[in-house]
Amino acid sequence: MDLKDSQAEPTGAVTRKSIGARRNPASQEAILDAAEAVLNEGGVAGFSIEAVAKKARAGKPTIYRWWPNRTALMLDVYRRFKNERPFPDTGSLRADLVAFLDNQLLGFWHNSLAATVYRALIAEAQTDQAAADALYAYQEGRKAVVIQIIEKAKLRGECAPEVNSELIVDLIVSYAWHQLLLGRVEAAMGTIEAVVDSVLHGALNSTTR
Amino acid sequence: MDLKDSQAEPTGAVTRKSIGARRNPASQEAILDAAEAVLNEGGVAGFSIEAVAKKARAGKPTIYRWWPNRTALMLDVYRRFKNERPFPDTGSLRADLVAFLDNQLLGFWHNSLAATVYRALIAEAQTDQAAADALYAYQEGRKAVVIQIIEKAKLRGECAPEVNSELIVDLIVSYAWHQLLLGRVEAAMGTIEAVVDSVLHGALNSTTR
Amino acid sequence: MDLKDSQAEPTGAVTRKSIGARRNPASQEAILDAAEAVLNEGGVAGFSIEAVAKKARAGKPTIYRWWPNRTALMLDVYRRFKNERPFPDTGSLRADLVAFLDNQLLGFWHNSLAATVYRALIAEAQTDQAAADALYAYQEGRKAVVIQIIEKAKLRGECAPEVNSELIVDLIVSYAWHQLLLGRVEAAMGTIEAVVDSVLHGALNSTTR
Amino acid sequence: MDLKDSQAEPTGAVTRKSIGARRNPASQEAILDAAEAVLNEGGVAGFSIEAVAKKARAGKPTIYRWWPNRTALMLDVYRRFKNERPFPDTGSLRADLVAFLDNQLLGFWHNSLAATVYRALIAEAQTDQAAADALYAYQEGRKAVVIQIIEKAKLRGECAPEVNSELIVDLIVSYAWHQLLLGRVEAAMGTIEAVVDSVLHGALNSTTR
DNA sequence: GCGTAACCGAGACGGTACGTCGGGTCTTCCG
DNA sequence: CGGAAGACCCGACGTACCGTCTCGGTTACGC
Numbered sequence: 078m079d080l081k082d083s084q085a086e087p088t089g090a091v092t093r094k095s096i097g098a099r100r101n102p103a104s105q106e107a108i109l110d111a112a113e114a115v116l117n118e119g120g121v122a123g124f125s126i127e128a129v130a131k132k133a134r135a136g137k138p139t140i141y142r143w144w145p146n147r148t149a150l151m152l153d154v155y156r157r158f159k160n161e162r163p164f165p166d167t168g169s170l171r172a173d174l175v176a177f178l179d180n181q182l183l184g185f186w187h188n189s190l191a192a193t194v195y196r197a198l199i200a201e202a203q204t205d206q207a208a209a210d211a212l213y214a215y216q217e218g219r220k221a222v223v224i225q226i227i228e229k230a231k232l233r234g235e236c237a238p239e240v241n242s243e244l245i246v247d248l249i250v251s252y253a254w255h256q257l258l259l260g261r262v263e264a265a266m267g268t269i270e271a272v273v274d275s276v277l278h279g280a281l282n283s284t285t286r
Numbered sequence: 287m288d289l290k291d292s293q294a295e296p297t298g299a300v301t302r303k304s305i306g307a308r309r310n311p312a313s314q315e316a317i318l319d320a321a322e323a324v325l326n327e328g329g330v331a332g333f334s335i336e337a338v339a340k341k342a343r344a345g346k347p348t349i350y351r352w353w354p355n356r357t358a359l360m361l362d363v364y365r366r367f368k369n370e371r372p373f374p375d376t377g378s379l380r381a382d383l384v385a386f387l388d389n390q391l392l393g394f395w396h397n398s399l400a401a402t403v404y405r406a407l408i409a410e411a412q413t414d415q416a417a418a419d420a421l422y423a424y425q426e427g428r429k430a431v432v433i434q435i436i437e438k439a440k441l442r443g444e445c446a447p448e449v450n451s452e453l454i455v456d457l458i459v460s461y462a463w464h465q466l467l468l469g470r471v472e473a474a475m476g477t478i479e480a481v482v483d484s485v486l487h488g489a490l491n492s493t494t495r
Numbered sequence: 496m497d498l499k500d501s502q503a504e505p506t507g508a509v510t511r512k513s514i515g516a517r518r519n520p521a522s523q524e525a526i527l528d529a530a531e532a533v534l535n536e537g538g539v540a541g542f543s544i545e546a547v548a549k550k551a552r553a554g555k556p557t558i559y560r561w562w563p564n565r566t567a568l569m570l571d572v573y574r575r576f577k578n579e580r581p582f583p584d585t586g587s588l589r590a591d592l593v594a595f596l597d598n599q600l601l602g603f604w605h606n607s608l609a610a611t612v613y614r615a616l617i618a619e620a621q622t623d624q625a626a627a628d629a630l631y632a633y634q635e636g637r638k639a640v641v642i643q644i645i646e647k648a649k650l651r652g653e654c655a656p657e658v659n660s661e662l663i664v665d666l667i668v669s670y671a672w673h674q675l676l677l678g679r680v681e682a683a684m685g686t687i688e689a690v691v692d693s694v695l696h697g698a699l700n701s702t703t704r
Numbered sequence: 705m706d707l708k709d710s711q712a713e714p715t716g717a718v719t720r721k722s723i724g725a726r727r728n729p730a731s732q733e734a735i736l737d738a739a740e741a742v743l744n745e746g747g748v749a750g751f752s753i754e755a756v757a758k759k760a761r762a763g764k765p766t767i768y769r770w771w772p773n774r775t776a777l778m779l780d781v782y783r784r785f786k787n788e789r790p791f792p793d794t795g796s797l798r799a800d801l802v803a804f805l806d807n808q809l810l811g812f813w814h815n816s817l818a819a820t821v822y823r824a825l826i827a828e829a830q831t832d833q834a835a836a837d838a839l840y841a842y843q844e845g846r847k848a849v850v851i852q853i854i855e856k857a858k859l860r861g862e863c864a865p866e867v868n869s870e871l872i873v874d875l876i877v878s879y880a881w882h883q884l885l886l887g888r889v890e891a892a893m894g895t896i897e898a899v900v901d902s903v904l905h906g907a908l909n910s911t912t913r
Numbered sequence: 914g915c916g917t918a919a920c921c922g923a924g925a926c927g928g929t930a931c932g933t934c935g936g937g938t939c940t941t942c943c944g
Numbered sequence: 945c946g947g948a949a950g951a952c953c954c955g956a957c958g959t960a961c962c963g964t965c966t967c968g969g970t971t972a973c974g975c
Binding site for chain 3: 879909
């Protein structure tokens with residue numbers, strides 16, 4: 078957001094030449110910047126390799142050389158957003174799950190281009206198996222961190238030992254996806270604590286258990 | 287599934303003429319049949335108005351006359367699948383939720399063209415606001431039934447009164463969507479009971495509450 | 496040459512719609528006009544389907560629908576030039592051959608876009624067998640007329656009966672091609688009579704025969 | 705035709721390193737060999753600098769360093785074919801012209817890669833002025849030899865003194881070009897003597913002169 | 914009972930974007 | 945400095961669909 082102003086519009090002065098028989102990082106940056114800008118301006122529709130190439134002042138073959146399809150490019154754009162906000166592990170499972178849902182999912186998507194990109198990625202994955210695989214792999218990595226946190230909570234005795242950690246994470250991630258895909262991220266921000274409490278306490282009447 | 291064999295392949299003999307200044311039901315049927323067939327053969331990708339028109343031996347304007355865009359057409363295709371399987375209300379919340387997840391969601395999608403269509407619809411909704419609205423409205427109607435069931439469980443004392451019914455339904459629907467969108471419906475079939483139990487009992491260690 | 500002014504530059508007002516499920520002559524005219532204009536402006540290099548489509552305000556698929564490749568399009572452009580100048584048959588073989596070389600070949604190419612197009616066609620035929628075939632067929636038709644004239648001269652006794660008429664025509668056409676391909680049409684204009692005389696009288700010293 | 709076997713297919717073992725700050729003849733040979741091979745395999749179409757570079761295991765800049773464009777490279781390829789077959793000067797104009805047409809032109813092109821290269825050169829010259837100039841110069845040199853022979857025939861009294869020698873040569877060369885460009889070299893082989901006789905005796909009925 | 918309005922199949926139209934190919938330039942790294 | 949390598953920008957290729965349009969023909973309805 079700070080140094081891509083020159084590529085935001087093709088000014089004619091930013092032409093990048095080859096720097097020899099190796100990948101030119103400036104071009105890759107410019108392409109990712111342009112992809113981001115295109116998504117920002119035109120939304121998911123209107124995202125095309127052609128538009129990105131034009132905005133980046135790059136040739137289409139240069140894009141196809143490094144990203145096999147638009148999905149891969151979008152995934153890279155998304156990865157650049159990967160916030161490095163601290164993921165606390167506070168010692169409280171509830172606080173951790175709230176932070177997960179807030180910082181890493183809904184809150185990360187809220188008011189952010191990231192939501193647009195991720196929605197597009199999921200849409201793409203419905204059509205393109207490669208996209209689906211990439212998305213799945215990416216997501217498994219994200220989930221693993223939270224699974225570890227739940228396992229720690231089990232050791233602390235905070236969490237029931239028979240609980241399937243992955244299932245818990247899935248429930249939370251699923252909820253976030255669902256709201257994202259229905260365009261209800263903002264509304265869902267207010268439900269974060271209620272969701273976590275639901276997942277933690279369950280629906281049954283504890284007096285009757 | 288029973289009377290569309292003749293349109294499955296354009297045999298040349300099925301040409302439908304106009305029946306006057308009114309909608310020809312045969313054409314509409316043929317178009318929906320063709321749309322279904324195209325989805326069956328080519329998956330979500332490969333679904334194009336052009337392909338449907340060709341398969342249905344219909345003109346493109348005939349399609350556009352009755353469905354404003356491909357999303358509307360797909361939604362109609364999906365509606366034809368709307369299963370009328372009994373939705374029991376057995377008196378047991380757990381059994382009802384399992385049935386919901388099984389009959390209405392994952393099990394309905396399992397081994398079915400419905401999954402393909404629904405995935406496509408969700409993908410479409412990411413781009414097309416009209417699709418998103420239609421999808422949202424459709425889904426709200428489906429959720430309402432289950433919300434009522436939970437409310438009944440509250441009255442029975444089976445479910446805690448402070449529970450947000452919609453949230454519970456959302457958790458279950460979200461889980462199903464998530465698995466659908468990742469192409470993991472089959473695998474998810476085996477987790478149905480675990481999911482319902484998770485939602486019902488929560489993750490916390492009940493001995494420490 | 497008379498009614499294509501509006502298409503010469505895309506003015507925005509000339510958009511041609513479909514006129515139903517059949518070829519739109521206006522589009523074909525506009526495309527040929529545009530092709531001619533592109534050749535006029537950019538020469539043979541710079542002639543691209545893309546440029547023609549842009550200039551004609553036509554979609555590329557519309558061009559490809561009717562002309563399988565750029566060669567076919569160029570050939571059609573050339574055909575439009577086919578001058579309908581009278582081809583005399585004056586009763587004098589020499590005068591007729593001079594007129595052929597002058598009106599139909601070198602003179603036709605002189606100071607004309609036709610030369611550019613024909614050179615490009617010949618060049619294209621070296622690469623593309625379809626172009627070669629089309630060119631050959633076109634040329635055979637043109638030659639046939641002159642062969643008939645020579646045959647008449649034979650009947651008049653003006654031409655030796657053992658002469659191979661086609662060979663005579665070939666010599667003259669070949670000479671014209673050669674000069675065209677070397678870009679020497681203008682210079683060759685001055686040699687027309689000498690060439691015809693050479694072909695008619697031969698090189699041998701008649702006193703020694 | 706004898707030492708280029710190793711470059712015919714890039715075997716991986718033939719990489720030529722630099723030999724210091726001067727032109728590496730092996731590379732030049734390899735490039736010409738590769739160009740020839742590419743022409744042989746893919747014909748005129750399919751001849752690209754890229755293909756030659758790949759086949760020769762050379763970098764594109766190495767080619768561009770020594771040949772300004774593809775035309776120059778093709779011209780060099782053609783020059784390597786310059787046959788040194790004896791050009792007789794038998795003392796008979798007819799025999800000499802037949803030999804010229806046979807040995808140097810049609811017969812040289814017959815069943816030969818030379819035809820392919822020469823056709824490509826002519827095609828290139830239609831687009832590229834430099835190619836046209838080079839081709840013209842090359843051809844003038846070839847013609848000069850035959851012009852001398854005709855001049856000798858004039859001195860012998862065999863040829864009419866008022867005849868334009870260059871024109872005679874042009875007629876013959878033109879005929880050969882024409883047949884070459886239409887891909888009719890083989891068929892034209894059988895017309896060689898008839899052509900020469902036509903040029904020598906002319907078409908007019910000698911009894912009426 | 915006859916004109917007309919709306920439907921139907923068909924397919925051309927102007928477009929946008931796709932993913933690929935090759936052109937000619939440039940730069941690095943190695944010898 | 946020569947040469948291999950290959951990335952770079954660019955422009956054109958030929959294809960697939962989009963959504964619109966007009967056609968010629970076919971009923972059924974309303975005047």
